[in-house]
Amino acid sequence: MNPVWYPTEAYLEGSHLGRLMAALGLPDYEALHRYSVEEPEAFYRTLLDHLAWPWRKPYEKAIQGGFPFPSFFTGGRLNLVEAALRHPEDRLALIHETEDGQVRALTYGELKAEVERVAGGLFALGVGPGDRVGLWMPMSLEAALGLLAVAALGGIAVPIFSGYAAEAAALRLKDAEAKALIVQDGFLRRGRRVELLEEARAAKAQSGTPLLVVARRLGLPLEAGEVDFQTLKGRLDPREMESMDPFMLIYTSGTTGRPKGTVHYHAGFPLKAALDLALFFDLRPGERLFWFTDLGWMMGPWAILGGLALGGTVLLYEGAPDFPHPGRVFELVERHRATHLGLSPTLVRALIPHGEEAVRRFDRSSLRVLGSTGEPWNLEPYLWFFRVVGEERLPIVNYSGGTEVSGGILGNVLTRPIKPMGFNAPAPGMRVAVLDAEGKPVRNQVGELAVLNPWPGMTKGFWRDEARYLEAYFGRFPGVWVHGDLALWDEDGHFFILGRSDDTLKVAGKRVGPAEVETAALAHPAVKEAAAIGVPHEVKGEAIVLFAVLKPGFAPSPALAEEVAQRVAEALGKPLRPERVHFVPDLPKTRNAKIMRRVVRKVYLGEDPGDLSSLENPEAVEAIRRAR
Structure with missing residues (x-):
């Protein structure tokens, strides 16, 4: 299959990848990737210099130990919130739009002040370092504030999918032994009110979570003992943390057994998100990222933390993608001048029957990069996304990895041609292979997607379930991370994901x-x-x-x-x-x-x-x- 998109000078000039290659004296991405896995200490020092990562105490070693439990940036001290909020105070940080068209925004200066207020208010209520805090919210300003505030005070955020009922939320809160739950009282979905507050009260009771903090989007009345998010008062500077201190548990569902909580840390998930957004998607300071997702999925915190770490503006949308009309996503692109748009293949397939006019009626000239993740593509929807949404000029950065990875194993760099449905590069710092049934690397043959070396961002494991973690990723071939995807690596160096291997x-x-x-x-x-x-x-x-x-x-x-x-x-x-x-x-x-x-x-x-x-x-x- 031949490429459909080829690099242009506009994508190369001033790019993160171009600047990093120049700093390392490397001619192309192939050389940079080889350097990143052969000389990881030098690579990560250069990368962190490029990103101007704000350490309070410099680290001693980027990667220490091997699979299954390495450590990263040992000796380093920081708080991820300082990486997210260190940009010019007057630059827009977050834009939030609700389904009914209400828009709010915060600059970096305003966001910093709000995070300090919420962190201080939570701390005054008894939430401290290491405490787990549920975040049951759609993609709203309060969701981003809650995520950052919990990290700032040294707590551990537990994002919860906004579509859950009480039992599912309670299961996660109880497993995490959450001290508090921050919930949005409700939101609009396809024009209907979805009231979360009663579900949250039931989940709080079922899980034994002591404290309920409510962001009152719908203005529902509070009961005794419940705290209004807007009345939280205090001021707390981000607490200094060790590089491997946890800041987030994201629960993923399996077909059997209880959900597994993947553990992420201050110098892991946010750094991996920033690395991938910089080197795959080339998100530059001031550009605007809109990824249609939910806070309870990895891509929600990924977009917020990675986008802010790079000095971008993150667009948060709280509603359905095709309501009140099928072009709603593209209306948002036009109104907020988004430069990066991320949609899943299934969402694209769902939009196609509405016709091209639902897309073309909105100005998409601000877009520079399209993104996609979540599942394999089919050819026809991929070409529709490329031709209709991208007007055959925009690259589609196909992106595949997962919650346990903190981002991508595979993606598309904008210095190489892109084949339909494929990935033209493994992620920097990750030695990737496709393995046959005996665990041997193969080309032009379907096999298991695997990673052969540790990388910053890989989960510390599953929350209080080491055996399940070892079985899930290291049970197939000793000392090798087997991701669970069926893949093919062709003669041109392009990868194709063919589905989950158990599918x-x-x-x-x-x-x-x-x-x-x-x-x-x-x-x-x-x-x-x-x-x-x-x-x-x-x-x-x-x-x-x-x-x-x-x-x-x-x-x-x-x-x-x-x-x-x-x-x-x-x-x-x-x-x-x-x-x-x-x-x-x-x-x-x-x-x-x-x-x-x-x-x-x-x-x-x-x-x-x-x-x-x-x-x-x-x-x-x-x-x-x-x-x-």
């Missing part, structure tokens, strides 16, 4: 990623979305079952199911023809529009699907259950 289909001995099957199905003009799963088959070992959502104007029928199955067979070969095609109104997705194939498979097979609390649309599960 991989193996039909009559042939391995295929679900994305390949779904891409073939999406080529049928009736199919809007698709999810392919493997089910046991007595002859083939595994057979393919396809779930499809139809575009408006098409009705389910056996004949249409046959057409879709035949389209897959024509694209991939008869052995990979789906055994069955089921039409459903919707597919189970998370709030950031990631299709949960493992949930689809478990439900279809009548097995326990595990934790479903992160689903945006739990009603979609019932349609799959009926398809059995």
Whole structure:
């Protein structure tokens, strides 16, 4: 597959990557990446100088020890909040817009004063270093303030997905033994009031969390003992912390067992976010980052902390991406002159049926870089994103990693051509490989995506669950981080993610990623979305079952199911023809529009699907259950 985007002088001149390569005397990204893994101490010293990272006490060694429990920037002391708030006081730091169009903004000076106020107020209420504090909020100003204030006083933030019900939130609060919960009383979603406060009271009671602090977006009345976020008073300077002191637990859901809390530290997650935003996305001081996400997903804190660390302006949006009209995201781009826009592939697929006019009616000339993460692409939606949203001039920085990584393992640098759906580079400082079943590196062959060396930003482990962490990432090959993604590394040095390895289909001995099957199905003009799963088959070992959502104007029928199955067979070969095609109104997705194939498979097979609390649309599960 040939590239669709090629670097231009405008992207090279003055870029973070260009300046870093010049400082190191290196000719290209390949040389820089090789230097970053062969000479990590020198690389990180130069990088931190480039980023002007504000240490209170300089570190002694960037990386000490190997997998599974290395330490980073040993001896260094800092507080991540100082990295986030050290920029000119009159520069815009945050812009927040609600679904109904209310806009608020804070400069860096105003943000600093507010963080000091909230941190001081929490400290006066008895929240101190090491205490865990839940943050149950959408992407709002208060969410960013809460995250920074907890870090400033030395606490540990626990972001919680804004779509959870009380039981799911309580499970995380109880596991973390949270001392306080900061909640937004509610928000608007598709024009309806979503009231979180009653859910928060129930979660507080179930988890035993002592303190409830409420940001009153909807103005709901408080009960005795509850604290109004706006009345927090005090002033607390950021507390000096060790480099490996935790500041955040992000819980990720699995298909089995309780959610796992990934532990992140002051000189890890924020630095990795800033590194990737600088060297992959080239976010420059004063530029405006808009990533459609939620505080409870890794990309929420990533955008806030990474964007602020680089001196950018972070746009926070609290609402649905296609309400009250399908061009809402692009209206925000026009109004706030966003330079960087990040959307998931599933969200792009959902926007396509609304037509190109929903995009083109809004001015997108401010955009310089598009971003994408969360799942593999299909070709048609990728090209639509590139052609319609990016006008064939903007690079799409495909970005893949995860919560446990603090960002990306793979991405696209803007000094190399970009192939559709692919990644043209491993992240700096990460020795990346694709491994076969014996753990040997392979090229032009599908295998497991792995990292062979420690990197700053990797989680310290799972909260109070060391054994589960070791099994999850180091159980396959000793001393190697196996990420769980199926990948291919081609002869041109481009990577392609084919799906989670535990989603991989193996039909009559042939391995295929679900994305390949779904891409073939999406080529049928009736199919809007698709999810392919493997089910046991007595002859083939595994057979393919396809779930499809139809575009408006098409009705389910056996004949249409046959057409879709035949389209897959024509694209991939008869052995990979789906055994069955089921039409459903919707597919189970998370709030950031990631299709949960493992949930689809478990439900279809009548097995326990595990934790479903992160689903945006739990009603979609019932349609799959009926398809059995």
